[in-house]
Amino acid sequence: MDETRIWQTIDSERAATADLLAGLTDAQWTHPSLCDGWTVREVAAHLSLAPRMRVRDALGAFVRARGSFNRMIDQTARAEARRPTGELVAELRGIVGSRKLAPSQTLGNALMDVMVHSQDIALPLGIERHMPVDAAVVAADDLWRIGFPFHARRRLAGHRLVATDADWSAGEGAEISGPIEALVMVLAGRTATIPRLSGITA
Incomplete structure (x- = not known):
């Protein structure tokens, strides 16, 4: 796949995941995901946040996480997950078409991230989704x-x-x-x- 097709796939995966999230019940939003310790809500928050994070925001979050990348990802997702579900869906829809990567992220990382996390949401809920x-x-x-x-x-x-x-x-x-x-x-x-x-x- 060339860069254009990869971005197109990222866009379609983000849009489809936003559609999936928009149709979930309150109980489904609190259902455990495949990400250890995260519910569907935290995964959704992470997906919507990553490309909106600026370098200085990431550096600040990394310091607050005491130098742990995994802790930083967890803390930022949990903080973002406090927002209403409608806002999380809107944020995910809002980054469709964006060509901004998260700090230190490659295009391949971004593609993998959205496809894996979409499955992290869908599979535990018994919703069938397939990766291209x-x-x-x-x-x-x-x-x-x-x-x-x-x-x-x-x-x-x-x-x-x-x-x-x-x-x-x-x-x-x-x-x-x-x-x-x-x-x-x-x-x-x-x-x-x-x-x-x-x-x-x-």
Whole structure:
């Protein structure tokens, strides 16, 4: 995928996720997501906040988190999640068309982030969403390449991951195979899609 198509996919994923969120009940907003310790509300807040954060805001948040990136992400999402649900949906819709990345974020990171977090919301609620296959390949490459914070290569050492619906594979060893979108979620440290894969158990 070229840069234009990646941005178009990010836009469509953000718009579709905003539509999904707009139709949720109050109980669904408080349902646990696939992100440890976050409900749907915190995930939605994180998705709407990232591209709106300026460098100086990120630096301030990093200091308040005492130098922990993960703590910074958690604290900023929880603070943003205090806003009304309608505002969170509106903010997510408002960044459709934006070409601004969060500080230190790459375009591949941004694509992966919105697709994984959309599934973090949908899967626990029993809502069927599918990743575009070509975009899922880009996300899988990104997750395999980067170390922190997912450490996919370390966690999945000794395995060869093979997509059954796309021309994608990575690693060496015992084979884990299945749909590329299920592999993306496992690469991101989620276990919800493991039943869709062969060669791996929870």
